[in-house]
Amino acid sequence: xxxxxxxxxxxxxxxxxxxxxxxxxxxxxxxxxxxxxxxxxxxxxxxxxxxxxxxxxxxxxxxxxxxxxxxxxxxxxxxxxxxxxxxxxxxxxxxxxxxxxxxxxxxxxxxxxxxxxxxxxxxxxxxxxxxxxxxxxxxxxxxxxxxxxxxxxxxxxxxxxxxxxxxxxxxxxxxxxxxxxxxxxxxxxxxxxxxxxxxxxxxxxxxxxxxxxxxxxxxxxxxxxxxxxxxxxxxxxxxxxxxxxxxxxxxxxxxxxxxxxxxxxxxxxxxxxxxxxxxxxxxxxxxxxxxxxxxxxxxxxxxxxxxxxxxxxxxxxxxxxxxxxxxxxxxxxxxxxxxxxxxxxxxxxxxxxxxxxxxxxxxxx
Amino acid sequence: xxxxxxxxxxxxxxxxxxxxxxxxxxxxxxxxxxxxxxxxxxxxxxxxxxxxxxxxxxxxxxxxxxxxxxxxxxxxxxxxxxxxxxxxxxxxxxxxxxxxxxxxxxxxxxxxxxxxxxxxxxxxxxxxxxxxxxxxxxxxxxxxxxxxxxxxxxxxxxxxxxxxxxxxxxxxxxxxxxxxxxxxxxxxxxxxxxxxxxxxxxxxxxxxxxxxxxxxxxxxxxxxxxxxxxxxxxxxxxxxxxxxxxxxxxxxxxxxxxxxxxxxxxxxxxxxxxxxxxxxxxxxxxxxxxxxxxxxxxxxxxxxxxxxxxxxxxxxxxxxxxxxxxxxxxxxxxxxxxxxxxxxxxxxxxxxxxxxxxxxxxxxxxxxxxxxxxxxxxxxxxxxxxxxxxxxxxxxxxxxxxxxxxxxxxxxxxxxxxxxxxxxxxxxxxxxxxxxxxxxxxxxxxxxxx
Numbered sequence: 001x002x003x004x005x006x007x008x009x010x011x012x013x014x015x016x017x018x019x020x021x022x023x024x025x026x027x028x029x030x031x032x033x034x035x036x037x038x039x040x041x042x043x044x045x046x047x048x049x050x051x052x053x054x055x056x057x058x059x060x061x062x063x064x065x066x067x068x069x070x071x072x073x074x075x076x077x078x079x080x081x082x083x084x085x086x087x088x089x090x091x092x093x094x095x096x097x098x099x100x101x102x103x104x105x106x107x108x109x110x111x112x113x114x115x116x117x118x119x120x121x122x123x124x125x126x127x128x129x130x131x132x133x134x135x136x137x138x139x140x141x142x143x144x145x146x147x148x149x150x151x152x153x154x155x156x157x158x159x160x161x162x163x164x165x166x167x168x169x170x171x172x173x174x175x176x177x178x179x180x181x182x183x184x185x186x187x188x189x190x191x192x193x194x195x196x197x198x199x200x201x202x203x204x205x206x207x208x209x210x211x212x213x214x215x216x217x218x219x220x221x222x223x224x225x226x227x228x229x230x231x232x233x234x235x236x237x238x239x240x241x242x243x244x245x246x247x248x249x250x251x252x253x254x255x256x257x258x259x260x261x262x263x264x265x266x267x268x269x270x271x272x273x274x275x276x277x278x279x280x281x282x283x284x285x286x287x288x289x290x291x292x293x294x295x296x297x298x299x300x301x302x303x304x305x306x307x308x309x310x311x312x313x314x315x316x317x318x319x320x321x322x323x324x325x326x327x328x329x330x331x332x333x334x335x336x337x338x339x340x341x342x343x344x345x346x347x348x349x350x351x352x353x354x355x356x357x358x359x360x361x362x363x364x365x
Numbered sequence: 366x367x368x369x370x371x372x373x374x375x376x377x378x379x380x381x382x383x384x385x386x387x388x389x390x391x392x393x394x395x396x397x398x399x400x401x402x403x404x405x406x407x408x409x410x411x412x413x414x415x416x417x418x419x420x421x422x423x424x425x426x427x428x429x430x431x432x433x434x435x436x437x438x439x440x441x442x443x444x445x446x447x448x449x450x451x452x453x454x455x456x457x458x459x460x461x462x463x464x465x466x467x468x469x470x471x472x473x474x475x476x477x478x479x480x481x482x483x484x485x486x487x488x489x490x491x492x493x494x495x496x497x498x499x500x501x502x503x504x505x506x507x508x509x510x511x512x513x514x515x516x517x518x519x520x521x522x523x524x525x526x527x528x529x530x531x532x533x534x535x536x537x538x539x540x541x542x543x544x545x546x547x548x549x550x551x552x553x554x555x556x557x558x559x560x561x562x563x564x565x566x567x568x569x570x571x572x573x574x575x576x577x578x579x580x581x582x583x584x585x586x587x588x589x590x591x592x593x594x595x596x597x598x599x600x601x602x603x604x605x606x607x608x609x610x611x612x613x614x615x616x617x618x619x620x621x622x623x624x625x626x627x628x629x630x631x632x633x634x635x636x637x638x639x640x641x642x643x644x645x646x647x648x649x650x651x652x653x654x655x656x657x658x659x660x661x662x663x664x665x666x667x668x669x670x671x672x673x674x675x676x677x678x679x680x681x682x683x684x685x686x687x688x689x690x691x692x693x694x695x696x697x698x699x700x701x702x703x704x705x706x707x708x709x710x711x712x713x714x715x716x717x718x719x720x721x722x723x724x725x726x727x728x729x730x731x732x733x734x735x736x737x738x739x740x741x742x743x744x745x746x747x748x749x750x751x752x753x754x755x756x757x758x759x760x761x762x763x764x765x766x767x768x769x770x771x772x773x774x775x776x777x778x779x780x781x782x783x784x785x786x787x788x789x790x791x792x793x794x795x796x797x798x799x800x801x802x803x804x805x806x807x808x809x810x811x812x813x814x815x
Contacts, residue, residue: 051555052723054763073762079555102759106728139752142735165721184550184721187533189731191721 007084011035011058012092024077024088025056029267036267037090038100038129040107040214041166042078044269049171050078053164054103055129059096062087074099097133104133109140110189111215112161120216122229122301125268126164147192152182153200155221155280156210160192163217169193169209176273177203193217204243207279211262211270222280223259227251230301232258234294239287244275249294250285257283266297367634368595370583370603371576372619375463381498383505386466392511394585398474399519402585407478411581413589415601419456420446420537420574421652421692422767423676426581432561433479434569442570443481444546445472445578447488447495448530448537452653452714453694456605457575459617461488461495464579465502469525471578473511474585476523479571484525487542490532499527534718538766539572540564541720552722553766574692576605596622600675604690610648610697613637622675626650627664629674630697643699646804647783650679651691653711654771656778657704658688659807684778700804704786705797708779709737715772726769729760733776740787743794750787754780783807 004019011028012035018027026044028036037058042050050056056078060071065085074096077088090096108130115121147160165184170193173182181196195201201209210218232251239246251259260279262270282288296303348355379385386392398407412427433441445468449457461468468486476484488496503525506512514522528546530536536545540554543565564570580602584592593601600622609615612630614637620629629635630645639645645660664672667686672678676690698707716730733756739745757773757780764770780787785805790797 051765054723054725057763076555076765099759099763103724103763106724106732106759109728109732140732142732164724165727167722186721187535188716188719188721189727191727 005084007082007086009082009086009088011088012090018082020081022082024058024060024075024080024082024086025050027082028077028088028090034091037077038125038132039078039267040125040129040164041168043168043171043212044267046168046171046175046212049166049168051076053107053166055100055107057096057099057103059089059093060086061089061093101133101135104130105135105139107164108134109138110145111164112144112146114162118162118216119219119224119229120162120213123268124216125214145189150194150198151200151221152195152209152218153202153206155207155276156201157219157221157224158193159217159219162215163193164215165191165193166214168212168214169218172209172212173201173203173206176205176208177201179203182209204275204277205273207276208262208270208273211264214268220259220279222283227253227258230304232302234296234302236263236291236294237288238291239278239282239289241275241278244278245272246274246278247272248274248278248288250288250290252285255285257285257288263294367619367624368603368621369619370595371460371464371467371579371605372617381463381465381502383466383502383509386464387509391466392470394582395470395473395511396517398585399477399517399521404478404480407474407585410589411478411584414584414592415599416577416580416584416592417600417676418574419576419580419604419693421451421654423690426573426577429561429573430479430571432559433571434562435480436569439568440482441480442565442568443472443476443479443484444539444542444565444570444572445484445486445575446537446539446542446572447486447492447575448542449492449575449692450489450534450537450718451692451694452711453609453649453696454607454652454692455609456607456617456693458492458495459607460575460579460605461492462498465498466506467579467582468499468575469502469506469512471581472525473506473516473523474581475571475573475578476525477521481571482522482524484523485546485565486525486527487536487546488527488529490530493529496527496529503527533720534714535720535766535768538768541766542572543570552720553768555765597673597675598677600677600690604674604693606674606693606695608636608695608697610695611640611643611699611702612697613640620674622673624674625664626672626674626679629695636695636697639697639699641699643701644804644808645697646700646702646807647698647704649688649694649696649698649775651689652694653696653714654774655689655691656684656687656774657707657782658778659782661807661809662686662782684774685781688778701801703741703801704779704783705737705741705790708776709734709741711775712737712772715768719768719772723765723769725760726764726772729756729769730772732756733772737776740790743790743798745787745791745794747788747791750780750784750791
């Protein structure tokens with residue numbers, strides 16, 4: 001295999017080298033942190049996904065080294081490949097932030113916002129996104145669209161009212177199970193995910209649609225209303241499974257296994273697809289070999305009160321350079337020039353007594 | 366009388382049938398192209414003609430043809446976009462209904478130029494009777510050796526298939542059309558890759574409008590240079606305009622693009638003036654998706670120049686004071702028309718036709734429709750107008766395909782030019798149900814700062 005050329009791409013003033021054919025989103029994920037645009041519909045493991053939700057829009061301020069013209073429109077970073085010398089603005093562009101706020105508002109106008117009773121709450125991508133970009137109030141004054149709940153088989157429930165039509169489950173059903181009986185009916189804002197004439201989905205891998213769903217539209221019926229995810233302790237476990245990798249995350253409370261999901265990486269994407277038997281039927285601790293606590297991002301509500309990742313039990317072992325992944329720490333502003341706290345004009349060694357708070361008082365004269 | 370290239374023979378009795386069409390000089394262009402020219406020369410001729418795509422965007426057709434990828438051993442396709450669904454546009458229907466052989470002739474030449482052996486006409490589902498007309502024309506052409514295997518002994522094979530759509534506006538977008546033609550749900554694809562590289566069944570494909578392909582016939586007959594002499598600037602050749610609304614003579618007119626908008630509306634040769642002796646209030650000059658213009662900006666540009674019926678002049682002033690040529694659906698509104706109701710009607714259309722794939726268009730079009738309905742029925746608030754503006758701004762440019770823009774522009778232009786009418790609707794909800802706002806100042810000449 002010939003050496004793939006590396007392209008230099010600069011995203012939010014941070015330069016990274018990626019192989020040709022990489023998308024802007026994946027290049028930004030390589031940098032990590034806030035630079036990575038949010039993605040509601042893109043899923044790196046699903047071919048053809050992405051481009052639909054428009055939350056990952058970025059501004060290309062320089063097309064490439066050869067053709068430095070900027071792109072006139074914002075582009076979907078998940079479907080646009082990088083060019084050598086490309087310069088991209090994500091969080092440093094006001095246009096992007098404005099457009100993203102708009103998209104979040106659009107996604108939310110027909111979303112029921114029933115987070116208090118939704119099983120996805122706590123691990124919902126739309127929740128995270130609206131926390132970051134949404135407004136406190138809505139400008140939408142009309143009735144929200146609603147749908148009836150549907151059962152896709154006896155283990156999965158589809159609640160279209162919450163759906164944001166990311167098409168991830170359609171791609172999953174299409175690519176993992178190979179049968180086209182799960183798709184979209186109708187169009188526009190009354191489009192809905194549906195199965196072929198109310199057919200049950202009975203494929204052994206169909207349970208993965210629950211994991212790929214960014215919102216609470218597809219939920220595990222064996223777990224519905226059993227518990228909130230932040231009360232559960234996620235642990236990595238495996239078992240010898242003939243159909244799938246058997247590598248899962250168990251969500252425990254005490255010794256009881258409340259639910260089984262695939263392991264998700266830092267972008268919320270499944271690492272290995274798991275089969276329905278592992279997911280729905282193996283709910284005994286004795287079924288599994290426990291590996292240890294699952295590391296959950298400390299920003300997540302699920303990490304609250306958990307022993308993994310908290311100070312004391314988990315010592316950070318990465319070096320400073322590794323944490324920053326090549327980024328230079330940016331000092332947002334030099335506080336010394338404007339701070340009133342430190343009083344740089346007062347030299348403590350010149351005082352003939354211990355310093356007193358009155359020494360720092362501005363208005364003492 | 367202006368120059369007529371496409372509709373010259375449209376009124377000859379029996380022109381729909383092969384014999385009459387042939388007698389009137391039809392299929393000479395095919396003979397000329399296939400026997401005397403090679404594909405590259407045809408593309409060159411179309412390039413020279415300066416022919417711009419007649420579907421709405423106005424992209425130079427020759428340029429589009431030259432982009433098509435030519436990998437070894439992979440078939441290429443030409444697709445004729447006859448999914449004419451834009452409100453106010455009906456020029457392709459006229460062309461296909463009365464001159465089917467002109468389209469077939471254009472398709473054969475274009476297929477030869479692009480190397481397409483299987484060419485498709487994707488026709489709007491509602492045009493059911495035209496399917497029969499086209500299929501009859503294809504059969505006649507086949508029977509006379511202009512289609513099928515070894516056309517005119519040149520060794521070039523070409524078949525034309527007619528595929529009916531199922532009544533979706535979105536399938537007029539070229540990648541959605543390709544999806545639909547492949548038998549899938551008509552969702553626009555994310556570009557790139559463009560159809561010229563990866564189109565129908567992942568093969569290089571060119572999608573052109575009916576009128577564009579028909580215009581290839583006169584270009585071959587008279588030569589690209591001669592064709593380019595008609596018209597003005599980069600608007601070469603002739604354009605079909607489907608005029609409708611409050612005018613005396615609605616219909617399809619062929620214009621060379623040198624006449625003024627005023628002449629087009631008021632001369633007896635074309636629209637014949639506003640119906641019932643009313644006065645002109647506004648006009649949507651290029652099909653429902655282009656910005657609406659009030660009378661004062663329609664007849665004269667912001668600089669005070671006479672506005673002409675061509676690509677450049679109609680878009681003079683950008684979206685602030687101009688519009689677009691679009692697909693040529695010329696909708697005229699007289700003093701009795703309500704802009705709010707008109708905008709609501711258009712918003713309802715776009716909401717209904719949004720495919721629902723990407724969020725800004727799916728959610729935004731519905732939201733705009735609901736707000737406009739409120740304003741129209743007297744339940745609007747003053748803040749709704751700014752909200753509408755904000756919504757359209759967030760849809761425009763942020764969607765996968767141009768339907769989002771097409772939904773946003775009419776709303777934007779209506780608020781931009783007719784804001785006082787919207788405000789009047791909000792302030793006087795009861796009166797607005799009983800009478801129209803009327804002409805206001807829209808017919809006055811605009812003030813041009815020195």
